[in-house]
Amino acid sequence: MRVERQRSGVLHLAFIVAVAIKGIDGLIETLAGLAVAILGTSGIYALVIQITAPELDLHPDSRAVDLIRHGAFNLAHLSSRFVIFWLLVHGILKTVLAIELLREKAWIFPVATAILSGFVGYMTYKLVEHHSPWLLALALFDLITLVLVLNEWRAGRERIS
Numbered sequence: 001m002r003v004e005r006q007r008s009g010v011l012h013l014a015f016i017v018a019v020a021i022k023g024i025d026g027l028i029e030t031l032a033g034l035a036v037a038i039l040g041t042s043g044i045y046a047l048v049i050q051i052t053a054p055e056l057d058l059h060p061d062s063r064a065v066d067l068i069r070h071g072a073f074n075l076a077h078l079s080s081r082f083v084i085f086w087l088l089v090h091g092i093l094k095t096v097l098a099i100e101l102l103r104e105k106a107w108i109f110p111v112a113t114a115i116l117s118g119f120v121g122y123m124t125y126k127l128v129e130h131h132s133p134w135l136l137a138l139a140l141f142d143l144i145t146l147v148l149v150l151n152e153w154r155a156g157r158e159r160i161s
Contacts, residue, residue: 008155015148016102022145023098029091037084045076101149109153116146 036044049072052065059065075083097115115126123139125130 011148011151012155015152018141018145018148019098019101021141022094023102026091026094026096026098029087030095031089031091033084033091036080036087040080041076041078041083045072048072048114101152104152104156107148109156111144112149113153116142116149120146 039047050066050067055062055065091113097108097112101112119142120139123135123142127135127139
């Protein structure tokens, strides 16, 4: 009984941490969507070039700066409307999901399960199309979060019964 309570305590803590990370990520995506709405994708690229220039002067072979600039370059070639829509919808959805999950309202668990399953499914589809270690890591994090949400949902129903 005590081991089971400790295990459920650890899983509950993992649930809280994973959902909090999702919420923070959602806020960052929302702010990024607002930045793209204000500056446009080309403006974001120009800002990244300006911000990373001093680092590139100090470390011309910096892999991190190269990756950041490459990402900004790819972003600059996308439609601003699509990027804004994606970041705002995705960010707001994750933020609201995190807030409601942390409030532990019963109605949010099936909704969160559907949304997280959709995220994992979409990322799996994209991984089949093009392998990316970052996308794999995000998909695994969403999968772990989904498992923790399902566990928390089950534990909540058991507490009620």
